[in-house]
Amino acid sequence: MRTRTGLFLFLAFAAAAACSAGGGESSFPPGSGGGGGAKGGAGGTFNPGGSGGSYIDLDASGDSSSCDQHCSNDLHSILDCNNVVVKKCPDDQGCGKGGCVPACDAAKANKSTIGCDYYSVDPDIISEGAGACFAAYIANTWSSPVKLTLERGGQTYDAANFARVPSGSGKNLSYAPLPNGEIPPGEVAILFLARFGSTLVDCPVPPAYTVGDGAIHGTGRGSAFHITSSAPVVAYDIFPYGGGQVAATSATLLLPTTAWGTNYIAVDAFRKSQLVPQAQPSIDIVASEDGTTVTISPVVAIKAGANVEGTGAGVPKEYTLNKGEILQFTQDQELIGSPIQSDKPIALWGAATCLNIDVGSAACDSAHQQIPPVNALGHEYVAVRYRNRFDNKEESPPWRMVGAVDGTVLTYDPAQPSGAPSSLDTSQVAEFRAPGPFVVKSQDKDHPFYMSAHMTGCQEVDPTTADCRGDPEFVNVIPPQQYLASYVFFTDPTYPETNLVLVRSKTKDGFKEVNLDCAGDVQGWQSLDGAGSYEYTRIDLVRGNFQGQNGCDNGRHEIKSDGPFGLTVWGWGSAATGGQFGMPGSGFYSLAVSYAYPAGASVEPINTVVVPPVPK
Template identity: 55%
Template sequence: MGPLVAGLWIAACSAGGNKQLGTGGDDTTGSGAGSGQGGGIGVGQGGGFAVGAGGGNGCGNTCSADLKKVIDCNGNLVEQCGPDQACLSGACGNDPCGAADEAKSSYGCDYWAVKPDLITDGSGACFAAYVANTWDVPVHINVERGGQDLGTGFIFIPQGQGQGITLSPYDSSAGLAVGEVALVFLSHDTSFPLLPLCPQPPAVNAETAVLGTGRGSAFNIKTDRPVVAYSILPYGGGPSAATSASLLLPTSAWDTNYVAVNAYAKSQIVLPAQPSLDILAYQDGTEVTLLPKVAVTGGAGVAGSAANTPVTYTLNRGEYLQISQDAELTGSPIQSTKPIGIWGGASCLNVPVGAAACDSAHQQIPPVPALGSEYAGVRYRNRAAATGEEAPPWRLVGAVDGTQLTWTPAPPAGAPTSLNLGDVAEFMAPGPFVVASQDEDHPFYAAQYMTGAEHVGAGFVGEGDPEWVNIIPTAQYLDKYVFFTDPTYSETSLVVIRRPASDGQFRDVQLDCAGTLGGWQPLGSYEYTRIDLVTGNFQNVGNCSNGRHEMSSDAPFGVTVWGWGGYSTTLLTAYVSYAYPAGASIQTINEVVVPPIPQ
């Protein structure tokens, strides 16, 4: 990206337990940050969806979370399913997509991608999705929007590693090969050339985002076998200084009850930038009721509402409403008559709110039943110019009144010891830590951030930028991931957290390019490590580079992918960063309901 564009972005840039009702809490506390993410994709399978990752109780035969094995209650193999079979209800069968629907993880056959709000300077940028085939047979991909089949001419397969990656056309007859990743270029608008356009013609040559508050039409990505999918804006965003990405959740993991989460508070230095919230239906006649903590300003096709006054919207299949406004809706209960998808975001945000530069942000938010009561917080590794340990912001959002928090090894300075429904607690700390509530009837949401490049001083010379990413609950870890990291970022690093197996012992974690991971550090009952894939001026680390990767273990573990750039690169990548969870189980791990009832 040229200096003009860089300059633009730098300058512009409940109820718990027995389903009793909860009451509301306070507003944001502490100091903080926010950000946009992007640049890569990941995919997970494994851990056991009735035992293993995502928890689950009971004995007898169950299914591994990759859906390919029947296992007993101790995780021992009972039966290996055939190449095109899947485990459903504790037995091998011939309905892989039905098995994925029952499993409730990031693994599925039906996804929706919403292009997030972005300030006007970013209009028209390449919006894309990644689809990873982790099945044992080829997978066929179909994309629709507004009920129209869009064909497949915009789907490509990345070949190679690092900056030498090339794109080969997807063969719709042969399908996506086993273990491959497809790049699905959804839209761009050639009349807005400031941010990267897609390297190949997309499905739609027009802006497909809603700018500000309004209603829009999402992309539906369907496959005939389970996959994992991600969205990214813009694709190839290393030179753009404005990237974000999200793990997508299949419709089988959607629910009717959520707590709203925006990316972060409104920027203090980019006046047009606003927090945003997207609500998407995949069935006609879906009624969505929001109990806003603050007034909803309203806009085109979106009614406004006073604070603490329920407002109901009706959505049809593929339709989403977006609320972009100065005041955050984070902590507001949402309930619907049919399952919905929720995305938090920001059209551009600064972390902290007064520090340059700004990035976009979007994350698909898990429903209340998938929220955890325990999270392990391990941040990205220090950026090269850091002096001492970086202490970025962290956020917790309460879902149930009377949530009591315990911290391992100790509470960070400014960290909360309790949460009520709707509370947004923020603190800045280097970590690592484990935070847990008193039981599964007191779930909460957790997020981590990277600060803007200029927040940490001139020494960072554009290294990294604001970032926001969901933290996956420890109960929702998987045991296998396939992911793709964007080759336009000069720094790519993984954060890996493993939990012990059922016998209390840790299992090795394998990364395809590095073998068995080492450097494990204790963190309560968990262990963590970090590993670089690319660093410096696009320098490969050992046999690792950007591109497609696989990780696996015999016990569940979590993976967060981080990437960023700086001025000291041959391809300008200053003021940019991204992060995403490589995958997650989205199983029901609590019985809490958070109704939109005024208190």
């Protein structure tokens, strides 16, 4: 992030101071690593399809036959055991228990990142960025127009007033109203949710919430934005909106309420900055029902805040939340690793009001990620970083792991990175640097753990800061058991460099082609592990001054395969776009910013572990 004088924010400070619920084994053949979108049982059938996730047995009685029918991943079709379409559901329906059902009911049975009911939290940030433009991206994955509703704190907002369909990129970006107030099939809408009093670049259209800052600052309580849709969508949010012109950006893939859980391990973005005194790690908890009781056993003391009582380290504390209410903890001491339990489903975000990576290196960016529940965490992860920001300048960014079970033993393939842990206990946090790629796994599904990937500050790759590409960011690493067969995703048109990181799992029939709508079959796959279970590649959509790559550009995309694969989207800036910070008309300034999010994932229960906040 930069100040409006064009210096890096607080450089001055530095100079002056699978389908089976209940924890079934992977439904892909042993060693395939696959997950969401498969029929249960080793050697089972993989179900290709659209953006979506889990196998749904159509027999509501639970009986099965030798060739039972099931749902396509995109939920549009009923397939037989050979993945031949038996029936395509009408536009207003999807595949669910018993056959074709209302579309949102189909999504409800499909625990993935596709859904009809989402909450979004305006992130806490240091004062220089407070009140900046907060936006959500909604990708219509359905074959019919989608109507949206937005609610916050009991007030409903008309999406037609603040939602727009983007076209173009960079300086040529334009925004059109929603046709008939709906998102057409195959389109993405940007919902401009909030802005208040910020010195950063304004939203391009008046946002929904303007009467105050949509974020909570410091430990306290507030209201989340509640987004619902008439048919299944994929949702992301980004703060602030506008690319390098606004600085301090971060983004997250949102999980629908149908994928929420009741047991979590707290995660935040990174350790507290040494350059920015007011920068702090942060976590947010949101309830979807009134009278939700949340218990947290903090690994460090919770300092009291506005309407939030504190508690000592290791002393469990109960908090009560109502529907759409946020409980936020922002403090110097990290709560990462703290067990969290609730009596009704909740959502968890890990964040930072501004983070430096490493903590003494410029520049500073905000960060936020929605975190999956414990029962959706994997016991195996494939770690592949973004491509080098500068050609031939190799990077070795941080990776973080958080243990959920004592005695978790880790093995690596092809080799254990220097500083990487050999074991984890409950709540233990491990951090190390590695260029990757590598595979890390525990002894079994009963020893899951969390893993995140990080980008370093731009000064680390460009000490002169003349072409300060990217900035600190963190993103969930998706376990292979939660990979999907296809994704509908959106890349931010205000970022001139967009890099896709792809990992595919081997099926019983070998590795399957992955087809990107703009590029065709993706090329450049490389072997990753000695076992031969995974391959990886990277592909650019844009580089430099928004120059399209591989026949692609920023915007809405679809990518699919006949096998499971993971996709992480990374975006950052470049000096090639020109401009000076805080000087409109001087060019499209895009330095010292980045964002990342997984394009999607299954969020099926793949373990039965519960991490209790009260030791038993």
